[in-house]
Amino acid sequence: MAIAGEQPPALAKFLKLVTSIKADDATEVLTGLLKRREITSSRNVAKAVAKLLLRFVSQNRHTKLSESQGLIKDVRELGRHLVAAQPRELVIGNIVRRVLGVIREECHESNALPGFADLTLGGRLSRASSIGEESTDFGSNPASGTATPHSGRPFSRDGGEDDIDAMSRRKSKAYIPPNLRNLTRQGSIALPNPSYGENNLQHALFSLLMNSTPLPSDSPGLKPEAKEPFEDKDIRGDVIEGIRELIDELEMVDEQVAAHSETHIHANEIVMVLGSSPTLQTFLMKAAVKRKFTVVMIEAYPNDFYETQEVLRAPSKTTPLVGLKNPGKPSPANKDEPLTSAELKATLTSVGVETILIPDSAVPAVMSRVNKVLMGSHVILRNGSMITTAGARTVARCAQEHSIPVVVVSGVYKLSPRYPFDPDSMLETGDSSTLIGWEDGDMVGNAEIFNPTMDFVPGELVDHYITNVGGYTPQNLYKLVEEQYGSVIDTLE
Incomplete structure (x- = not known):
């Protein structure tokens, strides 16, 4: 169970270490953590990658405007190294591409405006x-x-x-x-x-x-513009400032997303919730300040099964999180690590939200009584599809059959410009012993057991995305991709 004021051990260790060692050594440390999956949350991975890039840019030898291509090349190579360490963690590529966009933006602002004839029209x-x-x-x-x-x-x-x-x-x-x-x-x-x-x-x-022929210089009110000389200035400080703004965005994304909660959750509604991401938790708790509604939580078998069963057996013994002094405000630990279903239920109950836990098999029976379905996301793809908690596709399909809107809350840093040509290659699998134990020796030896921890949800099953920069439909997400990454999409795979 999460304790307030503490960082996850792997992330806290790395964030403390990255400021005191060389960027190359920090890269090897983060690569090992990603390969061993000691950092799992999307936000934690994004924080670690952003901190590493901040250190990398501050120690890079390419600092001048004329050397910007060298800096872009070095950052791109670092991004490819990190992506190769954990290809299924798409948020790594998102942060690297955002930093590359910051570098290109600084180069564009520092350069003189191009000639009118050079523009693509x-x-x-x-x-x-x-x-x-x-x-x-x-x-x-x-x-x-x-x-x-x-x-x-x-x-x-x-x-x-x-x-x-x-x-x-x-x-x-x-x-x-x-x-x-x-x-x-x-x-x-x-x-x-x-x-x-x-x-x-x-x-x-x-x-x-x-x-047209240039007007004479003695024309009243018109003077020829003098071409400014090229200034080879140091852009490293501006790039570092842009990375710091990206890190600040990661810290404030939950509050920015939760600001839209009162618009989407109304009084006396029944909201079905799948997953317990920190963004989703903050969204619900913000809505509970001025709205009275009921939350129907899905247990998400089997990866979040045991904690949920404990709550189902003895719901009266549920207590708020240890160290959560003010239930109305999420603790720093809640922002970093996803809560289990039992922990999320205890947190919502502590602020007066009526919460009902149901098994996955009860979703079709309860769906007709629900007003909307809320989900978190692990990553959002360019075409409006997403990767999130296992079982989400079944829930979204059931909601579509009952004409129930599916709303996803997520930060923009999870939006990837990649297209899901092979969705199965983006999914992760967990420990199969949660499904079948070693005591079932005959089945273990003659069956191949899969325990997917993620699920792919097509864009046609999602009605609305709520991000820290506003709401978007799956069909309009490409505009947000262009705003975040520009016309140049670097290939890091």
Whole structure:
């Protein structure tokens, strides 16, 4: 049982050690902890990786802006080393990619703005293809300001070129300013015939910005901009500050997610809960401050089976957590390690939430009486699917059959840009002795026993995600991925 004020032993040891040794030695220590699965919680892994990256960047030899590519390469190699130590812990890659995004952002802000011609613009036409190569495209009357849509000779119908220009002026109601007419006389830009199409006019105006002759320096109110010299400044301090902000986000994510609890949990509702993640616990306890509702908890057999059975046998003997002085506020230990179902029930009961524990087999019978289903998550994938506690897919499928909304609470740091091409490779299995003991020798020798600790839930079974930056549907999670990681997604596997 968790004790208030204490960190998990493996995480506490590493966080104390990482500040006093070299980054390479700290990398080997964390690699061993990940391989032995001594750090299991997603938040604990994220904290350890962020602290290691903070130490790594502070000791890296690439500190200047001109050496940013070297820093990106070193961080990427470190990330690949950590991911190889525990491939199924996708939050490792999430934190590394976030730090790489911080480095690229600092490089972009430090560099001068790129030229307008270097920007990637969709549908941009070259000057030769959109307005012609010579000023002969204007027709016989350049002062009219009209032009043919293609290079070469102007339109020719039954009438002459003067008639064509007159007809274009009658059809077009667009006003062409005098300064644009002067530019066309100088041959710097040719405006398309407005009667030909609106798109050509847009291309011509864009070309005006690209290829127009510079205005004289003595023009009133206009002065040529002086190009600032390149400054090869030290970006390490800014990158370290960005990593510290990421660490602060990990500390505050539960409170930020819980701020949305009053919007999603209403009075006198019956909420079914699967899992006991710290984020989910804080979410429920925050809602209990102003709402009175009932929680139906699923035992999550077999990995959380024994603690739940103890509560079912003697519910009156349930007491609050040891060391939890203020039940209304989660302790630091609760934020780091997931609670068992029995511990979560004791915590919710202590703040006045009516809690009912049910076995997994009772979920279909109780689902029709439930208003919504709440779940935590281990990791959220790009297409809206997620990996969470074993048995979640069955619960979500049952909720869909009864038209019950499934709501998932999670921090943004668990959002991975990966796509689940092979979901089974992302799942973990636990100790099979929790299912069948060694006393059943005949079965142990002739059967292969699997005890999955995680389950894959497709995006179509989830209705809503509540994160520390707002609510999203599974179909709109790709926008959040772009905001967090940008257009460059590093491959760390």
